[in-house]
Amino acid sequence: MSTTPVTQRDLSVPALLVTVVAWASAFVGIRAASDTFSPGALTLGRLLVGAVALGLIARPRLRGLDLRGRQLALVLTYGVAWFGVYNVALNAAERDLDAGTTALIVNIGPILIALLAGVLLKEGFPRPLMIGMAVAFVGVVLIALSTRHDDTAVATASTAGVVLAVVAAVCYAVGVLAQKPTLVSLTSGQSVWLGCVIGAVVCLPFGPQLVREVGDAPLGDIGWVVFLGVVPTAIGFSTWSYALKRLSAGQVASTTYLVPAVTTLMSWVVLDEVPAALAFVGGALCLVGVAVTRYRRRPA
Numbered sequence: 180m181s182t183t184p185v186t187q188r189d190l191s192v193p194a195l196l197v198t199v200v201a202w203a204s205a206f207v208g209i210r211a212a213s214d215t216f217s218p219g220a221l222t223l224g225r226l227l228v229g230a231v232a233l234g235l236i237a238r239p240r241l242r243g244l245d246l247r248g249r250q251l252a253l254v255l256t257y258g259v260a261w262f263g264v265y266n267v268a269l270n271a272a273e274r275d276l277d278a279g280t281t282a283l284i285v286n287i288g289p290i291l292i293a294l295l296a297g298v299l300l301k302e303g304f305p306r307p308l309m310i311g312m313a314v315a316f317v318g319v320v321l322i323a324l325s326t327r328h329d330d331t332a333v334a335t336a337s338t339a340g341v342v343l344a345v346v347a348a349v350c351y352a353v354g355v356l357a358q359k360p361t362l363v364s365l366t367s368g369q370s371v372w373l374g375c376v377i378g379a380v381v382c383l384p385f386g387p388q389l390v391r392e393v394g395d396a397p398l399g400d401i402g403w404v405v406f407l408g409v410v411p412t413a414i415g416f417s418t419w420s421y422a423l424k425r426l427s428a429g430q431v432a433s434t435t436y437l438v439p440a441v442t443t444l445m446s447w448v449v450l451d452e453v454p455a456a457l458a459f460v461g462g463a464l465c466l467v468g469v470a471v472t473r474y475r476r477r478p479a
Contacts, residue, residue, distance in 0.1 A: 191425045194418035195434045201415030203441035207449050209270055212403040215396045218270030219385030228408020230375035237368030253357045258377025261354025268347040275340025282439040284344035286319045288351035293429035295356055307471055308429050315436035315468025321461030359428050367420035440465045
């Protein structure tokens with residue numbers, strides 16, 4: 180009696196959709212908690228919660244894990260750059276810039292990822308990916324413009340805020356490109372747990388600040404820190420890693436252009452921030468652009 184091998188179903192697209200929703204909710208959570216928690220303390224609290232949550236839920240097996248040489252260097256790179264520096268820079272940038280401008284600058288990251296992955300990871304430059312990312316980026320620009328205000332202090336981006344957002348974008352790109360090769364030997368749970376732990380170690384100098392701010396924080400804001408650690412970090416990064424292991428870095432990064440559109444809708448519902456009409460146009464372009472990046476020509 181012959182048996183046919185059972186192929187594992189690829190859930191990359193559903194995983195990416197979970198990531199988009201989870202990461203979009205992070206912008207809402209950061210905005211809600213930023214009045215109580217400073218950028219470094221918020222990052223440390225979020226990463227500690229994420230590491231504990233992954234330890235309890237995913238239970239990443241580290242026994243027998245052989246990290247040395249290039250593999251260890253890559254894990255340290257994405258742990259420091261993406262989980263640590265990126266989050267601190269993003270939290271700090273949102274204090275000086277409006278959400279739309281921050282999203283616009285940070286979304287330089289997927290473009291850098293696609294370009295560098297085409298060269299460093301030999302992924303090439305597929306035309307649908309390049310066209311789709313261009314369309315989606317225009318959508319992000321429209322969302323950014325729709326969130327600008329007439330107030331000169333808000334409309335004029337501070338130099339510090341722009342620099343911090345650029346640092347976040349570069350760390351985002353470096354982190355993704357470093358994480359991709361490590362997923363050959365690491366599971367999603369192992370990869371994200373290691374990133375959380377390394378990022379938390381980098382942010383340990385903010386520990387005393389976190390303790391003070393938790394002591395003075397209302398229960399609701401502490402709840403936001405827990406939410407950021409569980410949903411955008413533990414869950415969002417795990418589903419991201421699952422997809423990144425199976426798809427090209429450029430494809431996965433392009434999907435994150437949906438994040439600003441989903442964030443706008445979430446802010447409308449949770450924070451009662453009514454989006455402008457231009458934001459809906461930008462969101463539609465983001466959807467179209469991401470759809471184009473997923474286009475595959477059918478064989479004749």
